[in-house]
Amino acid sequence: DTGVSQDPRHKITKRGQNVTFRCDPISEHNRLYWYRQTLGQGPEFLTYFQNEAQLEKSRLLSDRFSAERPKGSFSTLEIQRTEQGDSAMYLCASSRGQEVAKNIQYFGAGTRLSVL
Amino acid sequence: AQKVTQAQTEISVVEKEDVTLDCVYETRDTTYYLFWYKQPPSGELVFLIRRNSFDEQNEISGRYSWNFQKSTSSFNFTITASQVVDSAVYFCALSEADSGGYQKVTFGTGTKLQVIP
Numbered sequence: 290d291t292g293v294s295q296d297p298r299h300k301i302t303k304r305g306q307n308v309t310f311r312c313d314p315i316s317e318h319n320r321l322y323w324y325r326q327t328l329g330q331g332p333e334f335l336t337y338f339q340n341e342a343q344l345e346k347s348r349l350l351s352d353r354f355s356a357e358r359p360k361g362s363f364s365t366l367e368i369q370r371t372e373q374g375d376s377a378m379y380l381c382a383s384s385r386g387q388e389v390a391k392n393i394q395y396f397g398a399g400t401r402l403s404v405l
Numbered sequence: 406a407q408k409v410t411q412a413q414t415e416i417s418v419v420e421k422e423d424v425t426l427d428c429v430y431e432t433r434d435t436t437y438y439l440f441w442y443k444q445p446p447s448g449e450l451v452f453l454i455r456r457n458s459f460d461e462q463n464e465i466s467g468r469y470s471w472n473f474q475k476s477t478s479s480f481n482f483t484i485t486a487s488q489v490v491d492s493a494v495y496f497c498a499l500s501e502a503d504s505g506g507y508q509k510v511t512f513g514t515g516t517k518l519q520v521i522p
Contacts, residue, residue, distance in 0.1 A: 292449075322510075331409075331496050331512030332450070345509070378448065394510060396442070396450035 291315070293397035295381050301403045302371055309367045310400045314383030321364050322394060323356055324380040325349065332380050338364060371404045378402075407432045409499050409513035417519045418487050426482045426516045428497030434458075439473065439480045440498040440510065450496070456480065487520045494518070 294313040302308050314321050319340050324332035335354070336346045340361040350356075353371075358364040368375055378401050382394040408431040418424045430439065441453040454464065456473050464471045468485045484491055494515040501509070 329514065331498070331514050332510075333512070334509055337509070380450065382450075393452055393455055395452060398447060398449040401448070 293381055293383050293395055295379075295397040295400050297400055298398065299401045299403075301405065303405050304373060305370055307367065307369045308371055308402065309365055310379055310381075310402075311363060311365050312381030312383075312397060313363045314381070315385070315395060318383035318385045318395075319361065320384045320392070320394075321358055322382040322384075323364070323366050324382065324396075326378040326380055326399070327376075335366075368402075371402075373404045376402055376404045407434075407437075407499050407501060407511045409497050409511055411497055411513035411516050413516045414514075415517045415519070417521060419521050420489060421486050423483060423485050424487050424518065426484075426495050426497075426518065428480045428482065428513060430478050430480065430497070430499045432499060432501060434501045436501070438500045440496075440500070441471065441480075441482050442496045442498060442512075443493045444496060444515070445493040453482075484518075487518075489520050489522050492518060492520045 293315055296311045300308055321338045323335040325335055326332045334347050335350050336356050337344055338358040341358050353369045356366045378399040380396055380399045382396045384392045384394045410429045413427055437458045439456045443451045443453055454471055461473050461475055470483045472481045494517045496515045497513045498510050
């Protein structure tokens with residue numbers, strides 16, 4: 290299996306612009322997660338998909354953030370009207386199956402967003 | 406609410422020294438899972454180990470070993486004979502299982518390990 294792939298790796302944008310990130314999970318992984326990591330901190334959960342259904346959203350996910358996984362494969366995370374506080378690394382992870390034993394999250398290399 | 410504390414922000418050791426990374430967790434659940442991940446400078450989080458709350462056996466994998474103690478809510482990670490390639494940020498994490506099998510993972514703030522040649 291190839292690993293979790295995220296694109297782009299880096300994104301620089303001006304405040305107020307919209308940005309979109311893409312995540313391709315490991316094939317046949319039906320769960321997909323988005324996390325945000327700021328400097329010196331651990332990743333913080335944003336949202337989670339089981340196939341195409343978005344099952345949970347963190348309170349960190351303001352109404353400017355939207356995530357989709359339309360066909361249950363790749364996912365996109367869009368941030369509208371970006372703010373400087375959105376600058377962070379956005380990490381995607383995927384896992385396989387509902388069986389707890391298989392539910393280990395494997396992470397991509399992340400998209401680093403810088404809002405000027 | 407679950408919480409993971411990694412009190413060591415940064416550790417520096419000389420190559421070939423042993424080093425232990427501390428992790429203390431808080432949870433109200435009786436069933437939970439503990440993880441260690443490694444984040445090298447490239448940014449990708451690399452899965453190292455997962456233990457469940459019912460299995461307190463210590464585990465060794467090559468130069469890596471983990472000491473899980475429920476009595477002190479700790480899950481410490483030891484690297485024996487450290488190497489420069491071990492330089493990275495290491496995260497301890499905790500997840501609670503729910504009936505649907507979904508596990509929301511809570512990460513600590515990480516310990517940056519620098520191995521000096």
